Amino acid sequence: MIRLVDVSKAYVRTGLALDNVSLHVAKGEFIFLTGPSGSGKSTLLKLVFMEERPTAGEVRVSGVNSATLKRGDIAQLRRKLGVVFQDFRLLDDRTAHANVAFALEVTGAAPNVIPAKVNRLLTQVGLASKAQAFPRELSGGEQQRVAIARALVNDPFVLIADEPTGNLDDRATRGVFQLLREINAAGTAVLMATHNVELMRRSEYRTIEMLHGRLVADSADPAVAARAAARRAEDDAAARAAAVRPSVPLIDDQQDSPLTVQ
Ligand SMILES: Nc1ncnc2c1ncn2[C@@H]1O[C@H](COP(=O)(O)OP(=O)(O)OP(=O)(O)O)[C@@H](O)[C@H]1O
Ligand SMILES: [Mg+2]
Numbered sequence: 649m650i651r652l653v654d655v656s657k658a659y660v661r662t663g664l665a666l667d668n669v670s671l672h673v674a675k676g677e678f679i680f681l682t683g684p685s686g687s688g689k690s691t692l693l694k695l696v697f698m699e700e701r702p703t704a705g706e707v708r709v710s711g712v713n714s715a716t717l718k719r720g721d722i723a724q725l726r727r728k729l730g731v732v733f734q735d736f737r738l739l740d741d742r743t744a745h746a747n748v749a750f751a752l753e754v755t756g757a758a759p760n761v762i763p764a765k766v767n768r769l770l771t772q773v774g775l776a777s778k779a780q781a782f783p784r785e786l787s788g789g790e791q792q793r794v795a796i797a798r799a800l801v802n803d804p805f806v807l808i809a810d811e812p813t814g815n816l817d818d819r820a821t822r823g824v825f826q827l828l829r830e831i832n833a834a835g836t837a838v839l840m841a842t843h844n845v846e847l848m849r850r851s852e853y854r855t856i857e858m859l860h861g862r863l864v865a866d867s868a869d870p871a872v873a874a875r876a877a878a879r880r881a882e883d884d885a886a887a888r889a890a891a892v893r894p895s896v897p898l899i900d901d902q903q904d905s906p907l908t909v910q
Contacts, residue, residue, distance in 0.1 A: 649675050649837065650696055650806065655705035657691055657861075665691040667861040668705070673839060675805070678832045680848050681841040683858030689841040692858070693810050696839065697729050698722050710805060727755055730799030730807040730836075734814035736791045738783045744770060744794045745779040751801045769797040773827055789820025796827060806837040813844060821847070 650673035657666040666688045673679060681689050694700040695707050698714065698721075707714040712725045738747050748766045757765070770776050773793040783791050792812055799807055809828065813821040825847055832838045842848070848855050856872075857865040862879075866872040 649673055649710060650839070651706075651708045652692075652695070653706045653708070655695065655702045655707060657688075657695060657700060658703045665861050666695070666702075669861070669863055670705075671856070671863065671866075673806070673837060676832070676835055676837050678829075678838045678851075678853040679840065680853055680855045681839065681858065682843065682848065682855060683864075685843075687858040688861040689858055690810055691861075693731075693808050693839065693841060696806075697731055697808055698725060727802045728804055728806075730796075730802070730804035732792065732795045732799050732807070732809045732812050734811040736783070736788075736795045736815075738791055738794055738798075740783050743780050743782055744775060744786065744790075744797075747783075747794055748798045748801060751798045755802060757801075765801070766797075769800055770794075772800070773797045774823075787820065788816050789823050792816065792820070792824050793827065796824070796831070800831070800836075804836060806839060807831060809838065809840040811841050811843065813842065813847070 650671075652669050652671045655666055655669045656664065658664045669688075669692065671692075681692065683689055691700065695702055695714070696709055698707070698709070698712070698717070701707075701714055701717070709725060710728055712721045739750065742750060745766050748769055749762050752762050752765060753759075767776065767779070770779050773796055775790060775793050775797070778786060778790060781790075783794070786794065792815075796807075796812075807828070812828070813824050816824060821844065828838050828840065829851075854866070854868045856863055856867075859876075862876065863872050864876040
C-alpha cells in the first residue's frame with residue numbers, strides 16, 4: 649500500500665533530512681510517527697503524498713512509484729489520500745459546509761450529490777450543527793474536524809496527519825484523536841506525526857520513532873531498533889578512534905589545582 653525503499657532526501661540548502669529509510673504501511677494500519685523537531689517526520693509524510701521527491705530510493709504509494717512518476721500520477725494519487733495539518737488550512741471566507749463542498753467540486757463530483765455528501769461528512773465529524781459557521785466562528789478542535797471532513801471527501805485509503813493536534817488543548821486533542829480512531833476503525837489507514845506522548849501511551853498503535861532522519865525504533869519491527877543500536881555503536885567506535893589522544897597525561901584538576909590545596 650505504502651512502501652519506502654532505502655529512501656534518502658537531501659534538501660539543497662539544509663542537507664540530509666531522511667537517511668536511508670525503509671518502511672511498509674499495511675492496509676488499514678494506524679501508525680504514530682514521532683521523534684524530535686527536525687528529525688524528518690514532515691519530510692517523510694511529504695514524500696508519501698509526493699509533495700517532495702526522494703533524492704535516492706523509491707516511494708511507492710497505491711501503484712504510483714516516485715521513480716517512474718508520470719504526468720497526472722500525482723493528481724490521481726492525491727484523490728486517494730487525505731491530508732491534514734497542524735494549522736488546519738481552511739478557506740477563511742467560506743463556511744464549514746462550503747470548505748468541504750469545495751474539495752468535492754474540484755474533484756469533479758456531480759453538483760447534485762455534493763450537499764448530501766457534505767452533510768454526511770460533517771455529521772461524521774460531529775459538526776452538523778456548525779455547517780454554516782465560518783472558520784473564525786469555530787474553535788480550533790472544530791476547525792480541525794472540518795479539515796478532517798474535507799480530507800475524507802474522496803474516501804481515501806489513508807489519512808496523513810502532520811501533528812493534527814499540535815495547536816489544540818487536551819480536550820480538543822482527545823476529541824480529534826477519537827475521531828481519527830473511528831475513521832481508522834472504519835478501514836482507513838492513518839499515518840500521524842505527533843509529539844504527544846500521552847496519545848501514544850494510551851493506545852496500542854504501531855509507533856515509529858525518528859532521529860536525525862533515520863528510523864530508530866518501530867514497535868512492529870524490533871529489528872529496526874536493533875539495527876539503530878548497532879549503527880550507534882559503530883558511530884561511537886568510529887568517534888572514539890578518531891578522537892585525538894593528548895600527548896601528555898591529563899591532570900586531575902581536583903587534586904592538583906592550587907585552589908584545592910589546603
Ligand atoms: N522545504 C525545506 N527546504 C529545506 N530544508 C527543509 C525543508 N523542509 C524541511 N527541511 C529540513 O529537513 C529537516 C527535517 O525537517 P522536518 O520538517 O521533516 O522535521 P520534523 O520532524 O517534521 O520536525 P517538527 O517536529 O519540528 O515538525 C530539518 O533539518 C529541516 O531544516
Ligand atoms: Mg514537522
